[in-house]
Amino acid sequence: MTKPLLQVEGLKKYFPIRSGVLAKQSGYVKAVDNVSFHVNEGETLGIVGESGCGKSTTGRMLMRLLEPTEGKVTFDGKELTSISSTEMRKARREIQMVFQDPYASLNPRHTVEKILMEPLIVHNIGNAKSRKKKVHEFLEIVGLSSYHAKRYPHQFSGGQRQRIGIARALMTNPKLIIADEPVSALDVSIQAQVLNLMQDLQKELKLTYIFIAHDLGVVRHISDRVGVMYLGRMAELATSESLYEEPLHPYTKALLSAVPVPDPEHKREQIILEGDIPSPSNPPSGCTFHTRCPFKMEACTSIVPKLEEVKPGHFVACHLYNEQVQH
Amino acid sequence: MTQMVPNSTNEIMAKKDTSTGPWRDAWRSFSKNKVALVGAGIVLFFILLAIFGPFLAPQGINEQAIKDHRLLPPSSQFWFGTDDLGRDIFSRVIHGARISLGVGFFSVVGSVVVGSILGIVAGYYGKWIDTIISRIFDIMLAFPSILLAIAVVSVLGPSLRNALIAIAIINIPNFGRLIRSKVLSIKEEEYITSAKAIGMKDLRILFSHILPNSLAPVIVAGTLAIASAIIEAAALGFLGLGAQAPAPEWGKMLADARVVLRNAPWTMVFPGIAIMLTVLGFNLMGDGLRDALDPRMKN
Numbered sequence: 001m002t003k004p005l006l007q008v009e010g011l012k013k014y015f016p017i018r019s020g021v022l023a024k025q026s027g028y029v030k031a032v033d034n035v036s037f038h039v040n041e042g043e044t045l046g047i048v049g050e051s052g053c054g055k056s057t058t059g060r061m062l063m064r065l066l067e068p069t070e071g072k073v074t075f076d077g078k079e080l081t082s083i084s085s086t087e088m089r090k091a092r093r094e095i096q097m098v099f100q101d102p103y104a105s106l107n108p109r110h111t112v113e114k115i116l117m118e119p120l121i122v123h124n125i126g127n128a129k130s131r132k133k134k135v136h137e138f139l140e141i142v143g144l145s146s147y148h149a150k151r152y153p154h155q156f157s158g159g160q161r162q163r164i165g166i167a168r169a170l171m172t173n174p175k176l177i178i179a180d181e182p183v184s185a186l187d188v189s190i191q192a193q194v195l196n197l198m199q200d201l202q203k204e205l206k207l208t209y210i211f212i213a214h215d216l217g218v219v220r221h222i223s224d225r226v227g228v229m230y231l232g233r234m235a236e237l238a239t240s241e242s243l244y245e246e247p248l249h250p251y252t253k254a255l256l257s258a259v260p261v262p263d264p265e266h267k268r269e270q271i272i273l274e275g276d277i278p279s280p281s282n283p284p285s286g287c288t289f290h291t292r293c294p295f296k297m298e299a300c301t302s303i304v305p306k307l308e309e310v311k312p313g314h315f316v317a318c319h320l321y322n323e324q325v326q327h
Numbered sequence: 328m329t330q331m332v333p334n335s336t337n338e339i340m341a342k343k344d345t346s347t348g349p350w351r352d353a354w355r356s357f358s359k360n361k362v363a364l365v366g367a368g369i370v371l372f373f374i375l376l377a378i379f380g381p382f383l384a385p386q387g388i389n390e391q392a393i394k395d396h397r398l399l400p401p402s403s404q405f406w407f408g409t410d411d412l413g414r415d416i417f418s419r420v421i422h423g424a425r426i427s428l429g430v431g432f433f434s435v436v437g438s439v440v441v442g443s444i445l446g447i448v449a450g451y452y453g454k455w456i457d458t459i460i461s462r463i464f465d466i467m468l469a470f471p472s473i474l475l476a477i478a479v480v481s482v483l484g485p486s487l488r489n490a491l492i493a494i495a496i497i498n499i500p501n502f503g504r505l506i507r508s509k510v511l512s513i514k515e516e517e518y519i520t521s522a523k524a525i526g527m528k529d530l531r532i533l534f535s536h537i538l539p540n541s542l543a544p545v546i547v548a549g550t551l552a553i554a555s556a557i558i559e560a561a562a563l564g565f566l567g568l569g570a571q572a573p574a575p576e577w578g579k580m581l582a583d584a585r586v587v588l589r590n591a592p593w594t595m596v597f598p599g600i601a602i603m604l605t606v607l608g609f610n611l612m613g614d615g616l617r618d619a620l621d622p623r624m625k626n
Contacts, residue, residue, distance in 0.1 A: 065523055092526035104517035109349055109539050118535075119525045152349070168525070 004038035005208050006062070006176060011035045011071035013057050017281055029281045031057045033232040035071075036307065039176070044202065044209040046223030046240070048216055048255070050277060054232040055212045059178045062210070063095055064088050076175065093123045096169035100181040102161035106153040112139070112164055113149035119171040138167045143197060159190035163197065170205065178210045183218060195222055216259050220244055225313075228252050231288040232280055234307055238314040248316040250293050287319065295320055353543075353619040363615020369608025376424040384422060386415035398591040408593035410583065416594060419575035420601050426576045427605060430491050430560040430569075431553040437495035439549055442502030447533060449503070450510030461507070464500035472497045473562055480568040487576065490569035494556050505548055509541035516540075543620035550616055554609035561602050577602050 012035075014028040032054040039045045047055045060066040062073055064080060073080045080091060096119075099105035106115055116135045120126055126134065136146035142163040153161055162182060169177055179198070183191040199222060201207060213219050219226055220240055227237040228249065236249040247253045254271040273292045278284050284291050290300035299319050307317040357363055376383070386405075396413040399405055407416035449460040467475065479493035513519065514537060522532050561578025563569035570576030572583075577598040584594035 063524055065520060089526040089528065092524060097521065097524040099517050099521055101517055105521045107518045107522075107536055107540070118522070118527070122525055122527050122531070165521075168521070172525075 003041060005041040005076060006039040006210075007072075007074040008038065008062070009036050009072045009074075011058065011061060011073065012069045013054070013061055013066060014069045027281055030232050030283055031280060032061065032068075033283075035229070035232070035234050037227055037234060037237055039208055039210060041175075041208055042202075042206055043224040044211055044222055046211045046213065046219035046226040047229060048213055048219050048226060049229035051214065052277060052280065053229045054280075055214075055229050056180050058229070059097070059180045059210065059212050062178060063092060063097060065097075090123070093119075093172045094174050095176045095178065096172065096174040098162075098165050098169050098177060098179040098182045101185050102158050102165050103153075103185070105165055106161060108153055110152075111149065112151055112153070112156075115153070115164065116149075116168055116171055119168060123172055125172065134171065138170055141170070141201070142167045157190075158186050159194060162186060162190075162194050166194075166198065166201070170201065173205075174207070176208045176210065178212070180212045181214065182211075184213065184215065191218065198222065216255060228255065231277060231283055233288060234315075234317065235289065236314075236316045236318075237307065238311075238316075242311070242314050248310065248314065248321060249289075249318050250295050250320070251289050287317075353616075357615055357619035360615045360618060362611055363618070366608045366611025366613075366615060369604055370612050373424050373428060373605050373608065376421055377428045378425075380421040380424055384415075384418035386418040398587060398594070400591070401593055407597040408591065410580075410594045411587050411591070416580075416597050419580060420577070420597050422575040423577045423580065423598065423601065424605075426487065426570060426574065427557050427560060427602070430487065430494065431557040431605075431609075434491045434494040434556045434560075435498065435549050435552045437492075438498035438552070439502050439545060441495070442499045443506050443538075443545065445499070446503040446506030447510055447538065450507040451514060451529075451533060451537065457507075460503065464503050467497070467500045473559060476559060476563060477566070477568060480563060485568045485571065487564075487570040487574060490560055490563045493563070494559050497559075498552055498556065501552065502545060502548065505544055506541055509544060510537055513537050513540050547613055547617040547620055550609055550613035554606040554613070557602065557605055557609070 011032055012030075013032040014030055016025045017027045017029060018024065019026045035054070035058055037045070047058065049055045057066060061068045061071075062075075062080075064073075064085075068081060071081065075091070075095065078091065080088065083091065110118075113132070113135050116138060117131050120131045120134065125131070135149055139146055139148055144160060144163055144167075148156075148160075153164070156164065162185075166182070182198070183194050186194060195218065198209070202209060209222070211219060211222055223240050225237065225239050226243050228235045228243070228251065230251050236243065236247065236252045238248075243252065244256065247256050250271075251273075254273050257269060257271045271294070275292050278288065278291055284301075286302045287293070287300045287305050290296050293300065297319055303319070305317040305319050305322065307315045308322065309315050310321045396405070396409045398411055398413075399409045401408045405415050405417060407420060410416055410419075445460050445464075449457040470478075475497045476490070476493040479496055480489050483489040483492065519532060519536055522536050527535075560569055560576070561581065564576045564578030565582040567579075567582065570579045572579065580598040581595055581602075584591070584598070588595055
């Protein structure tokens with residue numbers, strides 16, 4: 001059993017809602033509400049969910065780009081949530097991020113060389129000559145050429161830019177890469193290339209990924225374990241096979257039934273969820289999914305289900321699998 | 328359709344040149360703009376005049392010949408005529424270029440520097456710092472600028488240097504607000520988040536990422552502001568609050584010419600034309616720069 005590289009406990013992010021002339025606080029948006037999980041060294045944890053479910057917020061809190069309201073993040077034995085912002089900045093050498101939009105995440109006024117060199121300068125790694133060599137080396141690693149170094153981001157295609165974004169994340173030899181929807185902005189044909197590149201890099205450089213996405217197919221392809229989020233909470237967390245073969249949470253079932261199957265003979269039993277995602281500023285009591293759940297019970301409206309291990313390695317937060325509540 | 332043809336050739340040229348930076352792209356589009364080039368030409372002409380004027384001027388600025396040369400109309404000896412003290416207006420206009428351009432340029436540089444610092448601080452740190460700085464800007468903008476300039480000069484005392492300071496001060500809120508709004512939008516860009524994710528310090532983010540990306544509109548506004556600063560300097564000179572006699576400042580020359588306007592219109596016409604041309608040049612150049620640098624103008 002590999003040891004967990006990242007341990008997240010009870011992570012919360014409440015955004016205050018201010019209204020009125022005096023900016024009085026009138027409530028919270030519970031973007032992330034009590035999320036716990038761990039990531040083992042060398043694995044890929046996928047996090048899926050609809051837009052607004054808090055998956056990106058979670059990713060940003062892990063790096064403290066957003067300060068968590070509550071909760072503990074432990075990375076490689078170090079508690080990230082309690083260290084100073086200066087120390088956190090240094091810790092970011094070990095955790096890097098790949099962003100969603102390759103058009104927005106590269107400074108348009110910097111050459112590729114400057115973009116890639118910056119992490120090295122910031123963390124004071126090597127000298128001018130070795131940095132340049134490393135930039136060229138990593139450009140080759142992500143499938144570009146060293147002559148691309150002198151170009152500006154606008155001279156590249158979306159896929160190439162995302163490769164630059166990945167190269168930038170790799171410059172400091174991090175252990176963990178948080179990929180926030182890294183392929184959502186790309187064409188499907190390019191998505192596969194970038195995903196394969198990320199998988200190759202993982203093998204080669206022994207990376208650990210947290211892969212945030214809304215595309216279940218993409219997540220299945222790349223993840224060892226998958227967490228499903230709904231309205232700021234983790235609904236289900238299991239290994240890829242277990243989750244895709246046998247989803248337990250009604251929400252996961254509904255999500256998976258919506259994935260198109262490339263087989264014309266296949267008869268779909270699509271579970272259509274009624275209604276919209278409730279507002280996170282006023283989430284339903286008990287299980288946040290009870291307003292749309294086809295298997296709603298009495299307990300669901302009052303008691304918040306805990307994420308519990310119902311099968312080895314398969315966690316689900318649903319009263320259907322909790323015998324105590326059922327009877 | 329006719330417009331499509333040069334556009335497509337531009338694109339081909341852009342692809343051939345592998346090292347096109349944003350500034351080089353801007354220059355390419357600027358150099359295609361004929362009107363802007365005319366403006367830049369006028370500006371360049373006056374800059375050269377400001378630098379080499381003292382060597383070009385045929386007469387000294389304060390050489391008087393009251394007895395025989397008072398209020399002479401333009402002639403081959405005195406191209407622009409002479410004023411009521413018998414001084415050669417041509418020479419004085421040439422010397423005046425240095426004063427007007429100097430005031431315009433340095434006052435704008437001053438307000439850009441101070442305005443940028445305040446704007447960046449307000450935009451990046453936000454909260455109460457932003458509130459204080461923005462409200463001060465609002466208060467300053469509530470006064471008509473020339474009135475504020477007169478107030479500043481009357482506190483500091485009338486002189487060219489104080490007029491320059493006054494013009495710099497009244498322009499600070501314009502640049503401050505411009506930079507602040509630009510910083511506000513840029514700090515939400517994903518490449519700023521990615522810079523933070525790399526582990527970059529605030530100062531480095533500000534100066535290496537935010538400032539260079541917010542510079543383009545400042546260059547445009549700065550060029551246009553030089554034009555209005557020149558007018559404001561002339562206005563202060565006209566009111567006797569700027570350059571003091573016997574300095575050959577264009578606005579001051581207009582004021583002196585007022586008395587003899589009916590008999591000797593050339594005393595007012597030539598400095599007036601000089602002011603108009605310089606301002607026109609800066610405005611045309613500024614408009615061209617806006618077209619070249621403003622991404623919203625691009626397709």
